[in-house]
Amino acid sequence: MTYEQIVNTIDNKRRFGKACGRDVTTEFMEVLRHPEMGKHIIHIAGTNGKGSVAAFVSSILQAASFASENPFKVGLFTSPHLIDYTERIQINGKQISREDVTRIGGQLLDIKLELEPTMFDYWLAMALIYFKEQQVDYIVLETGLGGTKDSTNGLAQRPEVCCITSIGLEHTQYLGNTLGAIAGEKAGIIKKGVPVVIGQMDSEAETVIENRCQELGCNLIKATSVDKNQELGLFGEYQRKNAAVAVETVKCLQINIDNQTIADGLANAKWPGRMQIISRKPYILVDGAHNPSGVRALYDSLTAEFPNERFSFIMAVMADKDYVEMAQIISPVAESIFTVTVDSDRALQAKKLAEELSDLSINAKSCISYEQARDLSVETGLRTIVFGSLYFIGEVLKDY
Incomplete structure (x- = not known):
């Protein structure tokens, strides 16, 4: 089979499987x-910011490897991709x-397998095989959905640190319709005795995670x-909070990384599609803010960077998102x-959204x-701000 045939076959697997993703991974492994087994795993969950935190952590570890007398390899597994599926699996940025x-x-x-894998399950298994073949030392592992039942939670190897970046109302049909319920799902990645780093979040969610940490x-x-x-x-005021999560996360690892190396890693981090300026004349910025929490962070960054300025927005979302609240948040500017x-079967039609x-x-x-x-x-x-579905952001970036 060709690359395109392999990708299409995997992509046509169920998006949400009949079986629990965690159990599928357990059988796959x-x-x-x-x-x-034997890898240093950094497990990252959260409603927003987990991709950016993963990028910061990976960049810091790469900087530490470069400065070390004994260089090591850093694997990164994230989703979704923006342009090509190969973005999901990287080693030292490649x-x-x-x-x-x-x-x-x-x-x-x-x-x-006895259990039916989803598209995500296949890519996770592929990443872990590839990381073993390439003798990767550290794996920065981003969850797909939630935590407790997520495919990434089915590994036998305990993580070295667990990280929960933020908690917001998203995928409520799967995770619960309160911040506390969603926090409980995300906290499912926490393992006994493993340090946990959290970002700033609502007290209801924070309390749930605190209790889970005390239990374990x-x-x-x-x-x-x-x-x-x-x-x-990474550009954007909210990235300072994500960077702080990444810094505390790497400090939990059994590796000595000095402050200058951490600073270098933060400065060199790259994460396409997040507050990314793709053109300055005319000014066009793209951001994968695809839920109310993400749009609020986008709004805060724009008002901090460009006070008293108004913008022209381009918006495209999936039909299952809270697009009305997203628009209301951004409407003041x-x-x-x-x-x-x-370009998705799950998309909200542009005409309906405009109406x-x-x-x-x-x-x-x-x-x-988009053109x-x-x-x-x-x-x-005015400055043009493009936001919404990450798949849409990927479509936009193909031309840049």
């Missing part, structure tokens, strides 16, 4: 003879090759924000919102493509 995806993917598709005898570290003078590779339909925003007295117009929305937005003379 047994069949594969536990490729995850994506897995298409040849390796084809080879390992073919091997995995030939395996018959875990040291709990609450991150705040890094110094305002610290240079960050929105001169206009141009809507686009994401609902217009009902809220927001100046909204539906467009047949049309971009051209109309640029004509306003």
Whole structure:
């Protein structure tokens, strides 16, 4: 099979499986003879910020490896991808090759399991096989959905540190409809005696995690924000909070990393599609804010960076998102919102989104493509801010 055939076959697997993802991974790892064993795993969960924290942690560890007399390899597993599936699996910042995806993917598709794997399960298994083959030392592992039942929670190897970046209302049909319930699901990644780092969050969610840590005898570290003078590779005021989570996380590892190395790692971090400026003339910024918490962070960053300024927005979302609340959060600084339909069966149609925003007295117009929305937005003379589904952000970035 070709790379495209392998990817399409895996992509056509169920998005949400009949079986618990954790149990699928447990069976997969047994069949594969536990490729995850012996690795230093950093397990990261959270509603928002987990990708950015993973990027910061990976960058800091790479900086530490570069400065060490005994260099080591850092594996990174994240989702979703923006442009190519190979983004999901990286070692020292380099994506897995298409040849390796084809080879390992073919091997995995030939395996018959009692439980039915999802697309995510296959990519996780592929990552762990690849990391073992390449003799990776550290694995920065981002959860897919939740924590307790997530596929990444089915590994036999205990993590060296667990991290929960933030808690917000998302995927309520799977995780619960209160912050406390969702926090309980995310806290499912916590293991007995393993240190836990959390970002700033609502007291209801924080209390749930605190109680879980007490039950399991875990040291709990609450991150705040890094110094305002610290240079960050990721743009946006909210990234200072994510950076703080990453710093506290690496301090929990059994490795000595000095402050200058940490600073270098923070400054060199890269994470496409998050407060990323893709054009300065005209000014276009893209951000994968796809839920109310993410949009609130986007709003805070824009108002901090450009006080008293209004913007032209381009918005595209999935139909299952709370897009009305997202628009309401951003509306105080929105001169206009141009809507686009994401290339997905789950997408909310641009026309419907524009109609609902217009009902809220927001100046909204539906467009047949991103290109049309971009051209109309640029004509306003305002800074253009593109936000919404990460799949949409990936479509946009293909042209840059």
